[in-house]
Amino acid sequence: MHFRKFSLPALAFVLLFSLTEAQESPSAVCFYTGAPAKPGLTIDYEGVTYAFSSEEKKARFAQERTASLYQQIGGAAALKAAVDLFYVKVLADDRVNHFFEDTHMASQNRKQMAFLAAALGAPVPWKGRDMRTAHANLDIREPDFNAIAENLQNTLTELKIDEKLIAQIMTIVAGTKDDVLNR
Numbered sequence: 001m002h003f004r005k006f007s008l009p010a011l012a013f014v015l016l017f018s019l020t021e022a023q024e025s026p027s028a029v030c031f032y033t034g035a036p037a038k039p040g041l042t043i044d045y046e047g048v049t050y051a052f053s054s055e056e057k058k059a060r061f062a063q064e065r066t067a068s069l070y071q072q073i074g075g076a077a078a079l080k081a082a083v084d085l086f087y088v089k090v091l092a093d094d095r096v097n098h099f100f101e102d103t104h105m106a107s108q109n110r111k112q113m114a115f116l117a118a119a120l121g122a123p124v125p126w127k128g129r130d131m132r133t134a135h136a137n138l139d140i141r142e143p144d145f146n147a148i149a150e151n152l153q154n155t156l157t158e159l160k161i162d163e164k165l166i167a168q169i170m171t172i173v174a175g176t177k178d179d180v181l182n183r
């Protein structure tokens, strides 16, 4: 009984303290500066809460999302549909499917999704291998690259992504060419 009389208020205090701490969590840092974020300056984007140190940084985040190819094509859902269809096409393409014989395709699909999301302007950075390292030992030649790019372009066309956006996406993909071909 003595134990109960003492511990319940103590417990309530600890609980209240930790809840308050959680709300003003010093672990919330600004997406851009890494400085402590200002309480209340947050944006929820695709299930993640992003915090900011100023109204200006918060506005910049919103503006960058709107401007991103990633959001313009429809964000995670659209990109997932695209990557799924892309690998269906790649695996059906005898020019290049042999490259993926030993590849765990579910994991490759996830990685490609994460890479393209970051490349097209999603706020989550790509943490995998850089494109030169990832393709270094695969002996990929220019026609192979072009075949893969063609499959991606056909995928985006089939999914009725706006032509101008497709052109911009293909320019970004072309930017990986020298790394993928290790030249």
Ligand code: HEM
Pocket: 096, 099, 100, 102, 103, 104, 108, 111, 112, 115, 128, 129, 130, 134, 135, 138, 140, 144, 145, 146, 148, 149, 173, 176, 180
């Ligand atoms: C067109 C631009 C390309 C992009 C953006 C791209 C992207 C990626 C990414 C994100 C990975 C995973 C990297 C990691 O492990 O962290 C990867 C791996 C791989 N890519 Fe590419 N890739 C491209 C072109 C190609 C081409 C042209 C081929 C072959 C024709 C190819 C074949 C492969 C293979 C076989 C792997 C390794 C899979 C494994 O680990 O088993 N990629 N690529």
